Amino acid sequence: MLVVWKVAARQWGLEKKPLISKPTTSHPLQGVKDRTLKHAGSPHDKRSRPVVQPGVEDIQGAEMTISDSRYNTWEQYRAFILSNFTTTGTLTFTSSFLQPSDSGVVKTQTAVTERHRAQGMSGSERIRARLEQMDTLDEISGGVVREVGGLTQEEFTHRLFGLKQELNEAWQSDQRIKALKIGIQCVKLLSLSAPEHFYPSKFILVMEILDTLAFLVYQRLKQKYQDDSPSVSGGSTGKQEAQETARNWFYKVASIRELLPRLYLEAALLPCYSVIDMQEGELALSRISRMIRGIGDPLMAAYARMYLCRMGIEVAPTLTQYISESIEDFLHALKQGLWPEGEADMNMGEDKDALAARLFSPPLEWMMQCLATRAPHHVLQSILRQCESGEGLGQNLLVGAVLTMFPHHFIALQALPLTHLIAGCSYPGKKQHELLSVLGSCVNQVAPPQQQQLPLLNAVWKLITRIPETKDYLSTAGVWLEFTAKNFTSVEVNTLLGDVLKHVGTEGSHEQVHYPALLALVSTALTNSTDSHALFSMNNFLGLLNVFQRDSVSAGDGVTRGVVEALLAHHPGDFTDPTLVQHLLTLCGALHDSINALTTDDERRQLSQLIISFIRQVNFGRDFEQHLDFYVNSRAAFSNLDPVLVSLVQCVCRLAMATWSVMHGQHSGKTAAFVRACAAYCFITIPSLTSSAARLRLYLLSGAVALLNNCLGQGDACMKAAIREVVEVDGSQDTETAGQVAEILRLSVANLASTLIATPDPPDASPPLYLLRGLTNAVRSNTWQKDTDIQVLLSISLLHALSAASQDNLPYHIHSVEGNDSLYGGDIQVQQEAEQLCTTLLQDILSHIQGLTGIHEKRCGPLALGLFWCIVTWCDLRQPQMMNVASLMWSLVLKHNRREVVVSYLQFGLWNDLQV
Numbered sequence: 001m002l003v004v005w006k007v008a009a010r011q012w013g014l015e016k017k018p019l020i021s022k023p024t025t026s027h028p029l030q031g032v033k034d035r036t037l038k039h040a041g042s043p044h045d046k047r048s049r050p051v052v053q054p055g056v057e058d059i060q061g062a063e064m065t066i067s068d069s070r071y072n073t074w075e076q077y078r079a080f081i082l083s084n085f086t087t088t089g090t091l092t093f094t095s096s097f098l099q100p101s102d103s104g105v106v107k108t109q110t111a112v113t114e115r116h117r118a119q120g121m122s123g124s125e126r127i128r129a130r131l132e133q134m135d136t137l138d139e140i141s142g143g144v145v146r147e148v149g150g151l152t153q154e155e156f157t158h159r160l161f162g163l164k165q166e167l168n169e170a171w172q173s174d175q176r177i178k179a180l181k182i183g184i185q186c187v188k189l190l191s192l193s194a195p196e197h198f199y200p201s202k203f204i205l206v207m208e209i210l211d212t213l214a215f216l217v218y219q220r221l222k223q224k225y226q227d228d229s230p231s232v233s234g235g236s237t238g239k240q241e242a243q244e245t246a247r248n249w250f251y252k253v254a255s256i257r258e259l260l261p262r263l264y265l266e267a268a269l270l271p272c273y274s275v276i277d278m279q280e281g282e283l284a285l286s287r288i289s290r291m292i293r294g295i296g297d298p299l300m301a302a303y304a305r306m307y308l309c310r311m312g313i314e315v316a317p318t319l320t321q322y323i324s325e326s327i328e329d330f331l332h333a334l335k336q337g338l339w340p341e342g343e344a345d346m347n348m349g350e351d352k353d354a355l356a357a358r359l360f361s362p363p364l365e366w367m368m369q370c371l372a373t374r375a376p377h378h379v380l381q382s383i384l385r386q387c388e389s390g391e392g393l394g395q396n397l398l399v400g401a402v403l404t405m406f407p408h409h410f411i412a413l414q415a416l417p418l419t420h421l422i423a424g425c426s427y428p429g430k431k432q433h434e435l436l437s438v439l440g441s442c443v444n445q446v447a448p449p450q451q452q453q454l455p456l457l458n459a460v461w462k463l464i465t466r467i468p469e470t471k472d473y474l475s476t477a478g479v480w481l482e483f484t485a486k487n488f489t490s491v492e493v494n495t496l497l498g499d500v501l502k503h504v505g506t507e508g509s510h511e512q513v514h515y516p517a518l519l520a521l522v523s524t525a526l527t528n529s530t531d532s533h534a535l536f537s538m539n540n541f542l543g544l545l546n547v548f549q550r551d552s553v554s555a556g557d558g559v560t561r562g563v564v565e566a567l568l569a570h571h572p573g574d575f576t577d578p579t580l581v582q583h584l585l586t587l588c589g590a591l592h593d594s595i596n597a598l599t600t601d602d603e604r605r606q607l608s609q610l611i612i613s614f615i616r617q618v619n620f621g622r623d624f625e626q627h628l629d630f631y632v633n634s635r636a637a638f639s640n641l642d643p644v645l646v647s648l649v650q651c652v653c654r655l656a657m658a659t660w661s662v663m664h665g666q667h668s669g670k671t672a673a674f675v676r677a678c679a680a681y682c683f684i685t686i687p688s689l690t691s692s693a694a695r696l697r698l699y700l701l702s703g704a705v706a707l708l709n710n711c712l713g714q715g716d717a718c719m720k721a722a723i724r725e726v727v728e729v730d731g732s733q734d735t736e737t738a739g740q741v742a743e744i745l746r747l748s749v750a751n752l753a754s755t756l757i758a759t760p761d762p763p764d765a766s767p768p769l770y771l772l773r774g775l776t777n778a779v780r781s782n783t784w785q786k787d788t789d790i791q792v793l794l795s796i797s798l799l800h801a802l803s804a805a806s807q808d809n810l811p812y813h814i815h816s817v818e819g820n821d822s823l824y825g826g827d828i829q830v831q832q833e834a835e836q837l838c839t840t841l842l843q844d845i846l847s848h849i850q851g852l853t854g855i856h857e858k859r860c861g862p863l864a865l866g867l868f869w870c871i872v873t874w875c876d877l878r879q880p881q882m883m884n885v886a887s888l889m890w891s892l893v894l895k896h897n898r899r900e901v902v903v904s905y906l907q908f909g910l911w912n913d914l915q916v
Helices: 074-084 100-109 123-135 153-172 176-191 196-226 237-254 259-268 270-275 278-294 298-315 321-334 352-372 377-389 392-405 408-413 415-424 432-445 450-464 470-487 490-505 508-528 539-547 559-570 578-593 601-617 624-637 642-662 669-688 692-708 712-731 738-758 770-781 790-805 820-824 828-850 854-874 880-896 899-914
Strands: 091-095 146-151
Touching (some): 146 153, 237 270, 278 298, 298 321, 298 352, 321 377, 352 392, 432 470, 490 539, 508 539, 559 578, 559 601, 578 601, 578 624, 642 692, 669 712, 692 712, 692 738, 770 828, 790 854, 828 854, 854 880
């Protein structure tokens, strides 16, 4: 039987009830996390400006504190050396161990351990016996010392690792002399410096073995020391035995004939003085420091001093005299010559000067770090005086180590004298631009006194302009541009950028090679400038931006993108300067043109978001026409990025609403033409989008904006286009899943139907409700996906809209637009048309619900609830047919919905409506 939909008349004025306040025991926002507070005042705010460090003249009397982050641990030095000092040549390995024919002999000769041999001996007898063992060290392995040549670096390292294992095994089997012998032979490997470029790595590998032996010795002493059982004389036997054992080890080391093993082993055992007397350990430091003077090879001596300082800071952290002496000896050794004149390291492709600077930097920097973290101010001053009186490679390396390792406050005070030292460092070692860069990094951390800043900048820039290589020039200029931006105005920054443009201009066709460095300059200027807004008006800064707009710029290398990101991140406020906007539009256009078939979806998304950020930051104030022109140019520049086109349509709609707000809804002839142009822009742009869901949403948005601005023709066209898109969304090849498509359609059609309630029919429309009837036909005529309830959900939304549109007084209107209630003047034909359409939709809904049987029957629950809500809201329940349908739906609601769902509807919605 046909059920006819009968709409009840609604009295909006009577139904509207004021909100009633009720007491509550909890805050409505309780439990909601405020995610904004923890970011408030964050120092990482992209728009915050760096605070210029105060002049150090205010803190000269303060203690020179050192930042731990500036210095490297021994493990970091170890990793650096092993990764940077490698060789492809062959190496020689000399040892009497790890040979199958020899290992058994050694074990046989040392089968009687020290512990058993020492039983029954007095103290002097034990010492004599151990010294006798030291006299026969060369005979322990039968005197067989083998030399293996032609080893690769990996094979050499593997043999050292085998010696380390052998040392541990010997120690565990109480073969102390064998362990010592292994340590001696490992140190002897350091007596051969060739190949020089591998010597630092060989040093690190040998020191690991030496540290292992020293650790085993110290642990043995510590274990003895902790055994404090009292002796007959009342003393501690454990302490006495530990001290005696420690002295025995030092006697053994002192008996080693060769200087290098004796020196390294005593340095490794320095922590053992803690069980004897630390004053002896401090004296030993000075003595070993002077012993190193006997090493003739400057390279071997340098790394021996490095190891001594490493062990010294553990034994005597406050002692610095031996470090100062080691540095003086290091500089004196460099004056003696490193290797024969003209000799070059052919394996590494380096000349002798570059190789020397690379080899000698790690030990000197380590010694300077040990000194800088412990020595008082006057000691650091003495080192600076040595820089002034130095010469050759020593002066070059010393200046570099001072800049790298001394405290920033000290460097800031001495920045100008250090600049003169750098200018005088003529010996080829560390290059001048490297030293200038390190100095710039220091003063960027702590600014010099204000009266020294300008003389310092002038002196440094004279040196920078003479740097021959453009690459080195740009890297150094970038460091000092940061100093200029932090401590001077945009005028000085602009002057420096002008010099940069001169250097880049001389490169001609090679300019593109330097784009990353130029990008770093742009980012540095924007990040550190105290007045970045003024910077954007500087001709040299804009000239630098022009470099990235030339045809030679490749947007695919990431440089152009970096420039755009830097400008967006650091520009204060919106972009209002037309020249700057044009620069950015050109750069973003280059990014857009770089997209090709190989561009990934993620890259497209990132570029789209970057361009959208730029578009949304452009603001020409009240000059709306210029703003629209910009959007027109942007549409032409970014036609292949749908997200950008979507954003442009939204921005144009916002522009039209800004015009409406300025005119308070009363357009003049000029503004009316402008908003019609905005509507035309949207109507032309939307069809180019590939996503039908996006087209539907934008047509609806554009139509609503056009209607609000009284552009009825444009609004009507957009609404018709939106109705056509309803069919396209379901049949499109969008990436959304079926559930996503259903949700998009449900929300979009509900929004569209609600808008059509207040949209007037076109003048030639017949019968009434022309647009709503078109939407109803589109929903009913489409072939929807099987096993879905999309059509029913859309039909319920249409029932609401048609019932509201049939009222004599519409529930809402569009400002300054007459609705159908005014146009038709309460004509009964409007209600008849609405009821006819609703009756058809109701039959479709009931047929669909009745067809849900078996496993699909549970889908009736939400559909029945939606229809029941619509019936009790709009229908005349005095009609028996409608009451029967409502009763049927309610029974399905109770049957197929959870109890809490039904209760919530009764409490918050339906019950209030039933009380009206």
